[in-house]
Amino acid sequence: MDLQMRVVEAAEQSFRQFGYKGTTMENVARIANVGKGTIYTFFPSKEALLEHILNRLVVEMRAVADGSIVAGDTFFNNLERALRSVLRFRAQHELLVKLAQEGKQLGTVAVIEGMARVEEAVLNYLRKHLEAGVANGDVKPCNTELVAFIMLRTYTAILVDWESRHEPLSDDALMQVFHVVFTEGLNRTQA
Amino acid sequence: MDLQMRVVEAAEQSFRQFGYKGTTMENVARIANVGKGTIYTFFPSKEALLEHILNRLVVEMRAVADGSIVAGDTFFNNLERALRSVLRFRAQHELLVKLAQEGKQLGTVAVIEGMARVEEAVLNYLRKHLEAGVANGDVKPCNTELVAFIMLRTYTAILVDWESRHEPLSDDALMQVFHVVFTEGLNRTQA
DNA sequence: TCTGTGACCAAAATACAAAAACGGTCAGAC
DNA sequence: GTCTGACCGTTTTTGTATTTTGGTCACAGA
Structure with a gap:
């Protein structure tokens, strides 16, 4: 496992657990078992490290969503399969939840910008x-x-x-609610 | 206009403009043109004043929603009419938005509890x-x-x-989105 | 020579004490 | 009896000393 990978995974874990402000570069270095300076041979700043992780x-x-899309199938079947695949990635969800919370509560600029970019990426994907x-x-x-x-x-x-x-x-249960609300609509009398 | 009404409207305006922490009882008294003590002849505390306003x-x-519900009409027609009526109450929306923001950002306990009660009331109404x-x-x-x-x-x-x-x-536009998403569902091929 | 490092620095965050502002009370004015 | 603002204990803010942190770089080891 090369140095950069160790750094990235250490940072990811620390961000997820303690948030952006709560993780220090020194701590990331310690978890990754590298010197602090080493981190800066890969990433010019803490913010760049966060951006790399979010990217x-x-x-x-x-890739996960794309992987569960079948070319000939209907939009809604593909949507629901993709949803189910994405749902499995607990660690990623935890990281995003933690950062969203931090952004709203502490107003950390780097976090707010990073989360905005993630959200934009998801919205573009969905919209496309x-x-x-x-x-x-x-x-x-x-x-x-x-929508x-x-x-x-x-x-x-x-x-x-x-x-x-x-x-x-x-x-x-989540899949079912999504299906009833968004796919079929709640109206029983046919439109 | 009696004293209590003056106090309540002054407080409502101030909460909406400056939030809960941002309004002082002295300021409310000044806007309402009463002495500070007078407020406490109606409400035992600032928190009670907020609760009264939210109630x-x-x-x-x-009452507004109930007023636009017609007994014989379908659920979705009633829902959309009620939505349109509720949408008109800009001042109330502003107050709730301000308080929700304050609750998330500053974590003011009284605000969080009050907003939770409002949300619960709305959810019960919708669910019923x-x-x-x-x-x-x-x-x-x-x-x-x-749902x-x-x-x-x-x-x-x-x-x-x-x-x-x-x-x-x-x-x-908002009504239309609500209609397409929730009422009809997005699926074009009939379920 | 080149990858990796930790002591070092300016800047930002934190901890703490003094001062100001606040919610709430009550003796008294009207 | 109704309404009030000076007053009180507590909380919040402000100014400052101290610590921690992001980031650099001269240098160690291979």
Whole structure:
């Protein structure tokens, strides 16, 4: 395992556990078993280190989602399969939750900017697929940017706020709610 | 206009403008044109004053929503009419937005508790009507508590987060999105 | 020669004491 | 009996001393 990888994984773990402000470069160095200066041979600043980790996370998640998309299948089948795949990545979710919390509570600029970029990446990804879905007739015409926004917010609201008040939803239950609300709609009398 | 009314409206205005911590009892007294002691003849504490205002707000909004519900009409028509009515109450929305922000950022206990009670009231109201809708066949069977939660979160996310990044949605546009997403569902191929 | 390092520095965060502001009370004015 | 603002103990803010932190670099080891 090379030095950079050790540094990145140490930082990722520390960010997840203690947040951005709560992790010191010295501590990252200690966990990674390197000198502090070594970190700066790979990353010019703490902020750059965070950005690298978030970029990696976005690329990784996009690959996972892409991997569960089947070319010929319908938009909603693909969406639900991708959702189920993404849901498995607990560590990544924990990191994002921790950073989102820190951003709102402490207002750390680097964190807010980083999270904004992650959110933008997810929204673009969702919107792109929604538009393709609209284009090929799977999805009703709609404001795709706004719908993507609503989907993401619903996802995070359930995983963060709901589960802090009630016992966590099983993956199946979450999938089912997404299906009933977004795919089918709640209206029983056909539109 | 009697004293208590003056106090309540002064406090409401100040809470909306400066938040809970940002308003002092002395300032409320000055705006209301009363002595500070007078406030304490009506309310035993600042926290009680906030609770009174939030209770009043909940009662008021419930009355507005109830007022736009027509007994014989479908659940979704009633929902959309109620939404449109509630949407008009800008001042109340501003107060809630300000307090929600303060609760998350400063962690003020009184604010967090008060907002939790408001949210619970709204969720109960929504859930009650969703259950009635399921019972009479307008709404598909679903986890009504969770769906109520998703609807409220979507509503606030659009009004708070969306409008801070994009130009505000017109009431009509918001209604349309709600209709397409929740009522009809996004799936074009009939379920 | 080149990768990796920890003592070192300016800047930022923290801890702490003095001062100001605040929520709440109450003797008294009207 | 209603309403009030000077007053009190407590909390919050402010100014400052001290510590911690992000970042650098001269140098050690291979």
